[in-house]
Amino acid sequence: MKILFAFPSSREAAAVHLKHPPLITGAGERAGLAVSERLHCERPGLVLLAGLAGALDPSLRPGSVVLCRQVTAPGRDILEPDRFFTEDVRHGLRTAGSSFVYSKLLTLPEPAATGAVKLQLWNEHGAGAVDMETYQVAAACAERRIPWIAVRTIVDTSRQALPRALRRWQQPGDERSAVFSAMRSPWEWPAYARLGLQYWTARKALAEALPAVVRAARQTRIVETLEVL
Amino acid sequence: MSIPVSQAMAISSYIVKQKLSRNKRYPLVLMLEPLLRCNLECAGCGKIQHPEEILSTYLTPEECWDAAEECGAPMVSIAGGEPLIHPHIDKIVEGLVERGKFVTLCTNAILLERWLSKLQPSDHFSFTIHLDGMRDLHDAMVDRSGVFDKAVAGIREAKARGFRVNTNTTVYADSSTEEMRELFNYLADDLKTDGIVMSPGYDYPKAPNQKVFMQRGQMISKFEELLSLPDSKHWQFIDSPLFLEFLQGKVAMQCTAWGNPCRTVMGWQRPCYLMNEGYAPTYKQLMEETEWERYGYGRDARCTNCMAHCGYEASAVEQTLKSPVQSVRAGVASLFGGRS
Ligand code: SF4
Ligand code: SF4
Numbered sequence: 001m002k003i004l005f006a007f008p009s010s011r012e013a014a015a016v017h018l019k020h021p022p023l024i025t026g027a028g029e030r031a032g033l034a035v036s037e038r039l040h041c042e043r044p045g046l047v048l049l050a051g052l053a054g055a056l057d058p059s060l061r062p063g064s065v066v067l068c069r070q071v072t073a074p075g076r077d078i079l080e081p082d083r084f085f086t087e088d089v090r091h092g093l094r095t096a097g098s099s100f101v102y103s104k105l106l107t108l109p110e111p112a113a114t115g116a117v118k119l120q121l122w123n124e125h126g127a128g129a130v131d132m133e134t135y136q137v138a139a140a141c142a143e144r145r146i147p148w149i150a151v152r153t154i155v156d157t158s159r160q161a162l163p164r165a166l167r168r169w170q171q172p173g174d175e176r177s178a179v180f181s182a183m184r185s186p187w188e189w190p191a192y193a194r195l196g197l198q199y200w201t202a203r204k205a206l207a208e209a210l211p212a213v214v215r216a217a218r219q220t221r222i223v224e225t226l227e228v229l
Numbered sequence: 230m231s232i233p234v235s236q237a238m239a240i241s242s243y244i245v246k247q248k249l250s251r252n253k254r255y256p257l258v259l260m261l262e263p264l265l266r267c268n269l270e271c272a273g274c275g276k277i278q279h280p281e282e283i284l285s286t287y288l289t290p291e292e293c294w295d296a297a298e299e300c301g302a303p304m305v306s307i308a309g310g311e312p313l314i315h316p317h318i319d320k321i322v323e324g325l326v327e328r329g330k331f332v333t334l335c336t337n338a339i340l341l342e343r344w345l346s347k348l349q350p351s352d353h354f355s356f357t358i359h360l361d362g363m364r365d366l367h368d369a370m371v372d373r374s375g376v377f378d379k380a381v382a383g384i385r386e387a388k389a390r391g392f393r394v395n396t397n398t399t400v401y402a403d404s405s406t407e408e409m410r411e412l413f414n415y416l417a418d419d420l421k422t423d424g425i426v427m428s429p430g431y432d433y434p435k436a437p438n439q440k441v442f443m444q445r446g447q448m449i450s451k452f453e454e455l456l457s458l459p460d461s462k463h464w465q466f467i468d469s470p471l472f473l474e475f476l477q478g479k480v481a482m483q484c485t486a487w488g489n490p491c492r493t494v495m496g497w498q499r500p501c502y503l504m505n506e507g508y509a510p511t512y513k514q515l516m517e518e519t520e521w522e523r524y525g526y527g528r529d530a531r532c533t534n535c536m537a538h539c540g541y542e543a544s545a546v547e548q549t550l551k552s553p554v555q556s557v558r559a560g561v562a563s564l565f566g567g568r569s
Binding site for chain 1: 445446449478479480481482483520523525526527528533
């Protein structure tokens with residue numbers, strides 16, 4: 001059985017070393033389209049979406065690992081990852097002593113920018129973390145009846161406001177304008193520096209968690225996936 | 230004063246010790262259920278639906294004291310069932326107080342007057358009397374008339390004998406803001422109780438009446454409305470200021486059920502007082518073998534509509550300790566009552 005590894009951006013993908021190039025989905029609706037297109041050409045046994053996220057759950061810290069229990073988006077239904085794969089991975093991670101939480105994800109069209117917004121989203125959706133891709137990827141997989149699971153690691157905490165330029169972030173291509181904007185607002189440099197450190201913590205956590213996810217599955221049904229790592 | 234100074238000091242020093250010892254998870258309140266039998270059948274109760282052989286099982290005083298020592302929490306909340314049905318409840322309380330625990334006995338007060346002469350007032354002991362509303366609402370919620378009057382008589386008598394008396398109000402879908410306002414004013418101004426504990430009902434799947442429960446959003450709106458009333462400033466809540474803000478959706482908190490471990494007649498209940506996923510034979514096993522990260526808002530569907538003390542008061546304490554401003558607010562509120 002083959003696993004299709006999907007990451008929102010090449011930066012997130014670069015956190016781990018894969019034998020075969022993963023699918024880079026982009027964010028928002030594009031992520032769903034990218035997965036749909038790929039699933040049109042091939043039929044993997046599992047889609048594993050991995051990437052970074054912002055915390056809504058106040059107990060999560062930069063680098064916390066979230067294994068997706070459900071995903072929702074404003075005004076949409078709840079989608080669930082493949083129960084058997086998720087259970088296997090959850091059990092395996094726990095047996096291996098890896099620290100993670102098993103929680104709901106919320107997918108939004110733009111980053112959750114401030115502590116107040118995150119609090120309101122937490123109260124309303126009860127999602128542990130927020131991202132910009134999981135729902136669309138899950139919907140694309142569901143449409144083709146391909147099992148999926150998702151793993152995210154936390155960059156920003158639930159109380160943390162993002163620097164202004166990042167609040168309009170939509171795609172990896174927006175990086176350049178964010179850098180220019182950051183240069184024009186030196187008062188936000190400490191916030192960028194903090195976020196930069198958290199980003200590396202989250203990326204490192206992703207690099208550690210992903211092989212553990214696959215290792216956790218070693219004893220189960222996705223043995224073959226080791227070949228692609 | 231909302232809680233005695235000695236209690237505030239003892240609990241603060243206990244928490245500081247836990248922090249200095251870098252204990253990630255520590256018990257704050259032992260939820261002790263020496264029996265599950267009750268003399269009422271409240272609409273929102275999920276404790277009394279056990280088979281007869283379990284309802285007939287009572288923890289002995291020794292088992293209760295062992296549980297308190299094994300877990301080490303500085304506070305013990307004796308609940309149930311109805312603890313005053315237990316034939317040795319006076320001994321249980323006495324032994325816990327002797328062990329330096331701050332004990333509160335949660336009761337519907339039907340049997341209270343019978344026990345008052347056998348219990349000793351102490352700064353380590355209080356009653357927490359169940360009152361979900363004024364006469365009509367309370368008697369409807371407990372499904373028996375006359376219980377409100379009995380509870381009020383019990384409160385007056387206990388106060389007259391020098392006991393500390395708090396009340397515990399579970400807020401349900403049918404509890405209107407006006408009814409809650411009337412109740413809390415009555416408790417503060419007429420009965421002059423020592424403190425109010427307030428919590429939303431947990432949607433026990435086995436409770437006799439499922440219509441009484443609220444969704445999380447409804448809870449938040451209800452508490453926001455209630456606590457924005459000017460009268461609320463003089464209600465002496467035992468709940469911490471941060472917990473009250475959490476109830477109003479103003480702060481985010483995640484469940485820390487390990488802070489309120491629950492010992493029942495069947496063992497140490499996993500993961501909490503409200504939800505039952507089996508029993509650990511020892512407290513150590515409960516703490517070490519329970520997958521705590523699996524529970525809480527967003528993590529388990531059964532936690533979606535839970536904003537109860539047993540999950541979130543320890544979280545409030547943890548969060549309070551992280552903020553000097555919150556620590557001062559909590560200190561002022563616990564010593565002088567009211568909402569700062
Ligand atoms: S809520 Fe308390 S008083 Fe009411 S039935 Fe349950 S245990 Fe008895
Ligand atoms: S949120 Fe915590 S206290 Fe509430 S039901 Fe879940 S585990 Fe129990």
